[in-house]
Amino acid sequence: MLNLLIILAERFSMIGLLAFILSKANFFKKVISNNVSYKDLSILITIFSLIGIIGTYVGIPINGAIANSRVVGPMIAGLLGGPFIGLIVGFIAGFHRFLIGGFTALACGISTTAEGLIGGIIKKYYKNTVDWKIAFLAGIIGETLQMVLILAISRPFASALSLVKVIGIPMILVNSTGIAVFMLIIKSVFDEIDTIQSRQAKIILDITSKTIPYIRNGLNSDTAKIVSEIIYEAIDADAVAITDMKTILASVGLDEADENCHLFKKSEVNAFRFKKVYVENSKKGLCLLSSVTAPLYCYDELVGALKIFRKNKFVNSTDIEVAKGLSNLISNQLEIADAENQKRIADEMKFNALQSQINPHFLFNALNTVISFIQYNPDGASRLLITLSEYLRNNLRHAGKWITVGKEIENIDDYLFIEKARFGEKINVVKDIDGDILNMYIPALLIQPIVENAVKHGILPKDNGGTVIIRAKNNKDFIRFSVEDDGEGMDNQMRLKILNGESGNNAGIGLHNVYERVKSIYKGAFFKIDSKKGYGTKVSFDFPKFYDGKKEEFSGGFKVSNSR
Structure with a gap:
């Protein structure tokens, strides 16, 4: 045996x-x-x-x-x-x-x-x-x-x-x-x-924190040079380059001959149409030059690329994933920069609407949550970072525009995902949405501020949190929206002050703004706040059915806010 x-x-x-x-x-x-x-x-x-x-x-x-x-x-x-x-x-x-x-x-x-x-x-x-x-x-x-x-x-x-x-x-x-x-x-x-995913996430976050002030100024030779140097030092690459659609704006570690050989190729552009990175290995004499090229977009328009090079060895999976992550974040920042330079920002109301979406406290708390996730849940950190990126991108892109009910619900889901990552079981959500209204159009950020209000000022102040119920029901001539929470609630005096715009603090701005927006578009609209101190709040309102996706941007005298 x-x-x-x-x-x-x-x-x-x-x-x-x-x-x-x-x-x-x-x-x-x-x-x-x-x-x-x-x-x-x-x-x-x-x-x-x-x-x-x-x-x-x-x-x-x-x-x-x-x-x-x-x-x-x-x-x-x-x-x-x-x-x-x-x-x-x-x-x-x-x-x-x-x-x-x-x-x-x-x-x-x-x-x-x-x-x-x-x-x-x-x-x-x-x-x-x-x-x-x-x-x-x-x-x-x-x-x-x-x-x-x-x-x-x-x-x-x-x-x-x-x-x-x-x-x-x-x-x-x-x-x-x-x-x-x-x-x-x-x-x-x-x-x-x-270990690899943790390292990737840390590299991307470190680079992001250092490059945001420069990318905010747009994509040009000056900002590209600074960003290239930051990336070059952070990932210990042999060379880094940032291009626009015609030239290499800046590079670190490339000689002139290399630069002339590494502009956009047809094969790269074809790959970018599908938002994929492009990996290339080429030989120059006895020298191997391996590169990964990640596209840079601004509002889905290809505007350039980030290129990371390795000499005498192949790019590895970490290089590829870092390139993907950085290209997404740089693209988001380019969109922010573009949004800030648009003439419509000169309009004070739209400027306030845009600025309110980049809530520094929310962003700071979300990034802190990402950092804490990196230590014990790298996959969760990656997903949270992607969701945060999409949340900011959509809020900036849709500010002042009309979107489908389905898209508004998706944006709300992203917000709730980020907040639940931070507060866990304190936040419970129930959704009751009729499927036949998902393709109807409403102004962006019509429901989301009410949901944020219910979370921030309704259930989170309670020790055990609570539940937010989101409903959207198809009635004969309109859509009935309602957001209900079992949180702190308010007395009748505060309820009336919110409707009249007299709350005097941030606690009622979000609800009052939605109230004003609904009234400006739908004259005589039903809008009701039911609340009792200690028992929660329910906000209900009707909105007309719009099937036309080309609805003009609204410009009524109101502003959008994240706060109550």
Whole structure:
């Protein structure tokens, strides 16, 4: 038995080596990050089926049976991909074993399929990567099941019993340990991904904090030079360049010959149409120059590119992800710069509407939340940063314009996502929106200020938070909107002051502005505030149905505010 244990361990080392090599593959990293395509799943099934089959072939023939490590492939496939993947891989490896024959063929085929399913069931209840101790226990359960099935199905029973006495303990120990080792390798990959994502997020945030004052002045040779130098120092690149559509505005680390060779190419422009980065590797004599080019946009119009270069080595995944993140943030800042330079900002009301959306306190708190997420939830930090970017972009882009009800709800969802990341379970949201009104048009920021008011001044002051209910119902001639919270509420005196614009502080500006906006567009509109101190507030109003997406920008005498 000891000799068998040693031989099994030696032969399993071949599978262990394959596992280590596999852990370095990009598709494998996608799998453990739960970011897979059908192609990745097909590759996963194929590879782990082969691991199961290899486990059979490197096994040790004993009395008409095979002591093997076949279970490792199906079990790991289940632990990674879930019940369906585990079942398929288990069936393939098990059916292959059945075709080989022998008096244990049927028992081994059934047990291999079952072990893949067991791994998948465990994965279903452990949403994150399965701990190696759980994997070890799963291996023991699976291999014990195999021994039971051999005794129950294989005949003659005496031969089956004799076989289990010889291979039982060695296979249970070696294969369970192998499965645990495999999961430890996976955990190391997961830790590596977390480290890389944390570093990427930190780099992008550091660069953003340093470049915002300069990008706000627009894209020109002066600002491009400063921004290029900041990026060059932050990511330790061999060269960085920023271009417009015709020339390289500024570069750091490129000589004149390199600059002349790296303007926009047709292939780059084609890639940019789909908002993708472009990676190129070129040789100049004995020198390799590898670059990643990320497009820069202003209101969906391509205006230039950020280029990061590596000399004598290829750009890596970190370079690509950093380029993507920086291009998005620079594009957002270019839009802000463009918005600030538009003539319509000269109109005081629209200027106030625009400025109110860049609430420094909200932005400061959101960025602090992102920074805290980086330490323990890099994926969450990335998603939060993207949502914040989209939230600011949409508020700036839509200021003073008409948008669909669906787009307004999306903007509200982005706001609530950011606030829930900060306050967690203190904020609960219920939405009741009729689907047939989502494509109707309303002024931008018609509902959002009321929701912000309900969150900031309604439920957050309460120790346990509360619930905000957002409704939009299709009536015969109009849409009935309502926002209700079970927060602090207000007395009747304050309610009347808000409607009359006499609140005297920020607590009523948001509601009063929406009230004035509705009245200016819909004469005689229904607008009601129901509130009771300590019991919450409900704001309801009607708005006419507009189907025309070309509704002119409104310019009535009102301003938009984030505050109550």
